[in-house]
Amino acid sequence: MGARCSKLSLCLWSTHLKSNLNDASDLENGTEDLPAFTEFSLDQLRAATSGFSTDCIVSEHGVKAPNVVYRGRLQDDRLIAVKRFNRSAWPDPRQFLDEAKAVGQLRNERLANLIGCCCDGDERLLVAEFMPNETLSKHLFHWENQPMKWTMRLRVALHLAQALEYCSSKGRALYHDLNAYRVLFDQDGNPRLSCFGLMKNSRDGKSYSTNLAFTPPEYLRTGRVIAESVVYSFGTLLLDLLSGKHIPPSHALDLIRGKNFLMLMDSCLAGHFSNDDGTDLVRLASRCLQYEPRERPNVKSLVTSLAPLQKETDVPSYVLMGIPHGTTSPKETALTPLGDACSRLDLTAIHEILEKIGYEDDEGIANELSFQVWTDQIQETLNSKKHGDAAFRNKDFVTAIESYTQFIEGGTMVSPTVFGRRCLCYLMCEMPQEALGDAMQAQVVSPEWPTAFYLQAAALFSLGMDNDARETLKDGTFLEAKKHSRT
Template identity: 80%
Template sequence: MGGRCSKFSFCWWPSRLKPDVLESSDIECAGNDRNALSGFTDFGFEQLRTATSGFSVDNIVSEHGEKAPNVVYKGRLENDRWIAVKRFNKSAWPDTRQFLEEARSVGQLRNERLANLIGCCCEGDERLLVAEFMPNETLAKHLFHWENQPMKWAMRLRVALYLAQALEYCSSRGRALYHDLNAYRVLFDQDGNPRLSCFGLMKNSRDGKSYSTNLAFTPPEYMRTGRVTPESVVYSFGTLLLDLLSGKHIPPSHALDLIRGKNFLMLMDSCLEGHFSNDDGTELVRLASRCLQYEPRERPNAKSLVTALTSLQKEAEVPSYVLMGIPYGTVPSTPLPLTPLGEACSRLDLTAIHEILEKVGYKDDDGVAHELSFQMWTGQMQEMLNSKKQADSAFRAKDFVTAIDWYTRFIDGGSMVSPTVFARRCLSYLMNDMPQEALGDAMQAQVVSPEWATAFYLQAAALFSLGMDTDAQETLKDGTDLEARKNSRN
């Protein structure tokens, strides 16, 4: 996969402003001058259905860290304006008045550092939010799943400052609480400038908790009280600083241990070696450490974060799109349609996945399955081939418990490697509600056959089962891209 970092480890409008450091009031005024940001619209449901091509799965965008069934879609209005539409689960926001009041309150915010909320829809059981569309994906994508180049040090410092400015602006407007601040909620606009998603500013409804299920990244006081405070948001900002420093999602406890041991360089992204000064790195580490203090009162506020980060800015005259290595004025691209297998995995339709894998058989193993034993017809090899035959028979009969047993015997034999066997055992695990084991097998299939789209599709299915919807959407897209490249070569 070239320079792309591993996704998993076990262990949206253009800015005409120069990227110089701006005061929050200047940022707000600049935003208000833009006709695209004026007003807040009550959209009709049919209008949004049309804009998103009937809420097509092809228009789902992998961002915001949203959990299914609360899905974000890319949409295009009749005036050709691109929008992001978040559609809530029907059980969320049962109080119509509460939803409208909350949406209109967030919709009053207008700032160049936000992906602003520009409207909503409340018809029957439907609850939808409409925001500016950010075409250049998420911080998570550019930090963890980059393809062409790692994010430059100067851009990482700019992201930190712009995010702090966004939080300071929100705090100054009485919206200091932000729910589940993470790298998926930082989006990049048409000019490559980072923006904070407005969706996290909505007060919690019945659709979920304020923080993800990964307790290692949850503020300690939230664990005790279940309540979000401004200090909790600063803690989450600290985890984002760790992301920017390391290029990985490091648990704060582990990072703090390294910091206490003065192992600062172990925190730093190896891709950045030689591209930043030790003083700058140390200062950002120190700031992250302050944000991650156990006692909320010991953490800095958003205003002091802006002050500290302003002095660290590098290459302020260079536009963000240059630092990011993306074309100027990027416009949304039409997503590649999902293949039948990709579609089945996106819906977690295990029956359809089984039918497709059974139909395809082992044809994708051509040139991939490796015999590691020279003695082809020894008793051991014959036993392995028998295990595979028994496993395939059970898989065909949908006896997935037996299939797991026999496929495991084949794999443990170690004389042959087959990505299809891993794929079939992966589905068998999913059928038995064992998603973690299924994810392991799908990843093993990718190790054996790195350019095999099926391995990515099955990883997505396992991730959906684990509730990791954002990573699942990313992996689904990777599989689709691989399939498209393969078809173009053929």
């Protein structure tokens, strides 16, 4: 039977909110209805996903590429999520099967559990429970109807800590690239940790993304993930929950040392949390982000710290989240012309669009002519930008890089558009790593600027990191929709 890949109203495996449960073993209750780990045939999964149709891709706007996740339905009507790996990700079939079977033995209400796999020729696929209500990234950073409530943020933190404690108790203490995309919401609105990050070779042998600002320092030194690295990543997620933004840990720690706790907090939360609770969560994040791994707490102490902070434990998560019970999230928004050009890595089209929109989204430069008197330094900085713009228009990308660099290093003005333009120049000059750095810097300067996310996606595609690129495209699309809903 082929898959019915429209957004579906219910997952088959119902769970219930048990926020008062702190013992990892207790959280195995409620998973009895899950099937035993199964080795599926390729034909079964092909049928379940309508031949791996682009219409069944969960979040990639119909773009077909390696390592994507598909929504599917088995012949017994079970809904599933199928992750299809690049064939080079797991060259050893025995290693893949052993890893999948080991992760598949885990069963917990805090996990989006792995229920099967497929290893057929060059094909490597994982099969997990389907979570219909999107990711933490979507609900925290790109909300449409309401920001995530403080009570729900505390619940997310506890559920995630409980998931990590359970995995650690079962000998799976390592989790690769823990981030807001790895936290999923089930049909009841409860947060679950994706099982895919538990695979030792997840992310094609790369344990962390190219965003070095959020990478545990010991991983940068050794290239190895240790249990304390997972706690560090948990700390970055606590920062996400506190701020509603993706703040680099170094910047957050500077604010914490300066006792500027309130500057970390999401402005949407004003008046909705106690200072004591906020301080407790900030301090816990600070402990998780210590440079020396031995100075970070273990996962059990994370649960111990977070359990007393929980509020409204009798209120279902779907109520706190504002999710109509039994329905899935809204339809995805189509890509904009710039998003589409970045998805295709059409650099010529990107150049045309950036040239056309100019500096219309750039408040820092748009008002430059309103000042009557300029110092020589400011005038020189502006001249560098103008020279860069002229070179950019004439497609002299090497000169544009030089001029925009002079503007940026001048330090008197900050322009996300300049970072965006230099990003494209780097892509034109086959310097994708530098391009990614500029696109990320544009996001730091202007956190809700969709163009910064689109350009990050283009750079990630150039680096061969297609999964990250498609997720970033989605972020840009949500921001674009949010921006237009306000106008």
